[in-house]
Amino acid sequence: MDINKHLPKEWEEKWKAEKEQRKKMQAEGGEGLEAENRKLQWIKAYNSHRMGVKIFQALKDFKESLVLTDLTLSTADGRRLCTHSSVMAAVSTLLHRQVQQRDKEKNAQKEQSEADLSCPDGELCVSLGPEIEFAGLASVVEFAYTGTILGLTGQRVAQVQAAAHALEASRVLEVCSEKEEQQFKVEEVQRERKIERKLKESLQCIRQLWMEKLGCDVELEAEGQSFHHRVILAASSDYFRAMFTSGMRESHQPIITLLSLGSVELETLIDCSYSGTLPLGWDSVFQLTCTALQLQIQPALSLCLDFLHKEIDANSCLDVASFAEAYGMPALQELAEDFILRCFPEVAATPKFLDLPPEKLYDYSSSDSLCVPSELAVFRAIVAWIEANPKERLGLAKQLMTGVRFPLMTFREFREVRAINLRMECDGEKEVDLYGAALKEFGFGLSDSLQKCRVRHPKDTLLVVGGDQLDPDFGQRLPSRQLWFINSLRNRTGLVKEVEWRLLGEMPDSARFRHGLAVLGGQVYIAGGCDYYAKGDTLKSAYYDPVQNTWQRLADMHEFRSNFSLVVRGEKLYAMGGDKEINTNLATVECYCPDKNHWFAHPLDQASSGYAATVWEGEIFISGGFNCKYQCLVSMFLYHPERGTTYLSDMSQDRAEHCMEKLTCRLYVAGGVCNLRKFYTDQLFCESYDPMTDCWSSIPSLPIPHVGAASAVLEGKVYILGGYSQEDYSESALLHRYDPASLRWENMGRMPGPKTDIRACVLRLPPHLRS
Template sequence: MVLLAVMSSHCPKSGLALRSGPSWGPNWPTVKQALMRSVKKLSLRSKNITSPRVRDMEADSNQTGMPSLKRCITQGIKQLYQTQQLCDVTLVAEGRMFPCHRAILASVSLYFQRMFTSSFKESREPEILLKELSASSLQTLLVYIYTGELVFTAGQATELFTAASRLQVMPALQIISRFLRESLAMENCLEFYMLAYSHNYRPLLRTTLSYVAFHFKHLSESPAFLLLDFSALISILSSDSLAVKSELAVYRAVRCWVRHNPSERLRKLGELMAHVRLPLMTPVELAEVQGDMEEFDQPVQLCWEELRDEKRLEACGGLRQGMYHEGVVCIGLPKWSEMSLGNEALDSHVHFFDLSTEQWEQLPDLKSLTFPGCTSMGHKLYIAGGRYLDNSCSDNLFVYDALWGRWSQLPSMSTTRVWHAFHLCKNKLYAAAGWDIMGPLASAECFDLERKEWVPISDLPLSLAYFASTTFKSKLYLIGGETNMGDPDMSTPFRGFLFYDLVSEAWNQVLMAFEFYEASAIALDTCIFVVGGLSADTTHGGRQFTGRCACLLEDGTMNQEVCIPPLPISISYPGVARWHKRIYVFGGDYNDCYSSAIHYWEPGLLTWTQCGACLPDPNYGAFGFGCVELKVPQKKFISLCQTKSATSPAQ
């Protein structure tokens, strides 16, 4: 038996709900909250009682032990349900009758609200017959509406989801959906997907589709796959997130589905084949398809054969998720001791690290460019600003498309920047702070990827340097560092962080009791992890390199529930990236000696693990501003995608 309540939080380990404070907040309305709002509105309309006076009365009742208005309403509603007093409508399901109250039903259920406020005769009927709704499900929902407690077994969850969706009891629907998401497994994911699809409930639909896409090849061979609804199957086949390494796996899934009931499904084969990306197949794979189509008497149309490779890829919708290698791009920097003015041989090498195989692959270099901002989206790598070997700074914005294996230039920033924050969020690139030839910057700007233009955003409240940066919950974070507070000769540590809220479009400042200097940061799950950097300045030799790691909540406090061990090496500005639940650390700086090591850690581990691989070139180091995740197509698709030779951005 599973007990879930509005004022509860679910415990995944035990499968039970543990009572806690009001964790759902205003987005989880209950009938009590709805009636409380109504009472408050009536109070505000009264000439003799004002809103502050109502609050004072409630506070006094709590202090004296007298029941509050909220508690009276809660108990009163429950008593009305138990005694069936003042009922003005009766719900009927499977022959069972449930006396209820129109106002209470309408306050929680959109279905009943629209019914009772309409001009149709149902709004006045004393009995409402609810067809195709079980009496047990209705009773469970009524107990929830009147008491706030939702009690059901795992076996009842899908039936209850259907009932809550039909009656549009949205708080109950969200609770049941969360339970189903936490219960996802190979044996039930297709059933839950069909449930979400048939009710068009997007929170559950997104989760189940992602799960099905990741396990597509295995699920497509299961009996449950053969029972999928046609439109639901189309939704899966059209997804870019299918984890298949060959489009042949998608076609074979279609073939199995059709052959399961050929008399009904063969006529739908043509529509299904429109979602199979034939241009991604090899000649051998296409031969298998053509042979089957002759058997089905369904000729294959290969109109895309005359298209150029780039147009062919666009025509079929692009590569699937499983056709990429997931990894990290590191922009290697030459060691300080080997950098010399005008030495064009010291390009910043760009390498891709395949995280699943721990193999390196070199990408087209950045010509003599160091310390740029670096971010990515899917198979596109964006580079902004940076410094050339003659010490001049760049305002350029470049994009590397891993599909076509080439760099191209986009409109430049409004100012030159180096060592700046550069991140992508909500289809916009954000560049903030950093340096130009005059010193630290407090300006910021963003580039709209759709409109292809830069626009200024609010300036930082102070100029900042040597900070860590990341994005988290639609906010851009600049953590720690150093500020001169308007005086270029007086730099002081910044004990705090700034964040730019993309919703309010404003910077906010939060102070902390400790400082971070030349550290790197990355967000994972519900926390921000800050790794490496320099220790606080002391009277004995100044700052020291450290392996310190910290886990911060979004308000800047330390997360005491997550213990992250220190790095096994002391470095500043290491390259950091995430993959699944892991945080990877690449290289880092120790004076003018760069580390070549790669370490990873994931929550729950007591130590960092060193990878067998290291940085590909011992003369180059990875740096925090030039390390980011990227998807690169598998080699079998490169010849399809890359029709022209890769080029490097101009200097």
């Protein structure tokens, strides 16, 4: 079987060249090898918690179909069970010894060129004594393949214990003694996780057999040889399943040679089938993905694709897009090309950008979805690409420049176009009349107003819920029930940006502001807040909206609370602190479990409101806020439901009523009020926090105040929406966006509806709501 028949020629040549280059650097040493070694140090271990479940489901199917079974267990009444020796040896010490003895005999027979086994083809038969009932034996086998035993009650417990004692299956005995399993009252989620852990433990035991070369019945030869279990290979790979179960000659061969396949890649992928872990880095992921595709090793392929989705960056996105196109992966290609479009300035600054094919460069530069600070950035990128090889590329300049929308440039930006065009005419062997065509387009513009901007439709959208508006006359204030979302982002002339807002619907019952908002499982959860300004207008009710304009009332929180954060940790919602009424804030935390539809209460170190909270790596970070005396805080701490509070490094300046968002590996803090003087004043200073080093760094300050604003992260940028100014009590009708790559805040246009005490989140809306 030719496993390389689907390998694109250009990728095969590329990897051969890289392999030769690495060998050359190893021979020569020096700076090149040091650089390569530094590159190899960046490796992440990707894990699949469900891999054990998937592998054992396939093994269970094999057992039921009598595929690749090599162990027969029988009871005194003549009833038999056909199983796999490697699976049963993972739970039974007795069968582990039997496999050792079988392998020892097979090796001795191999040396003496004899074949006198009690069972054909190295199969193993084990008969149990009369004290073992078939039902007990079947339960032990059930545990080996599923990680659980169903209906383990009454008399059956004794039967299972007897079989487990005979087979020396200590883990089965542990299950028998667990009260939760006997009564079968474990929550469904906990039960599934327990099964995952038990199957993972079994898979680790089978991996230990593989490392000790026990029960291995086939040698895969690729630049050497290694030993493996046919059944595990077949369970994790459609390629090997076909090889071992469809009557091909390889199904009986003890040694199988895989030509043109690296032993390192093969061993790494097969180890993943046993361990559920795959070490990945940019130097190896494409080769491993290619091999996983060829061998159809789905567990490892899933981890490779997960890496490509999560770790894609400006330096790798072009390679990912090219790889996905070559191997016919439309979803991955779409993701990579979307990354290129929304991070175009950073991608254009990489060396790989200069090697783009001209048709790809034109596709990206002319796309409506291209996200750039201005059209000058597009023009500069094309010029840099041409100047990388002017002799061959100058003739393509005129066509490529049609992707630049010159009417969106300012006069100042267009001066640079003229200067670069004249330089290209003077330096190039051919004269290229870019300036004339550009001037004509710039001067006359475009007739269709929609063509005068680039319109980008993010796949996810930013949703704004509720809010308030400021007015000295409380009777004129109008709290909002509305839900607005950003449907598109638009780049206009120069640095001018705007967003297209659309109304999604309205909340049921009363309006609310200073509420909690979170997204869990694609559902929007809204809790607490205020519906007016009197003492008794704080809420404790909660709703969720399944984005189909149908609302469901949830269980009430235990406390009335407003001016708090609602965050998602794991599969639960956490509502922390907040104001209960005027000048009274809370020190309680409530946890909501959607499956049970009720709230659990937990304590907080101190009463707090007006803080900001976000979740990073499963930990809840809380910054600033008001203490019980309503003084602004500088604190930053971790809150854990079981471990309590862990204080971290303080912020540089105090703040409350501010925003904090997680972006890549940093937390960004912006807006709010502070106690710079003896009274509250606007906090324009912004900073970011590194959880790995527990250190703060300053970032550019906000251009205008944003007190009581909303915030969210959309397409790798931090959005601060609305709010007001504490100093003159005017509303901030604008939204600003912070780009960590350019280190600056961008004005993205105006807000719809109410501007203050709003809340925002990011989610994916059904297409029919955006069409």
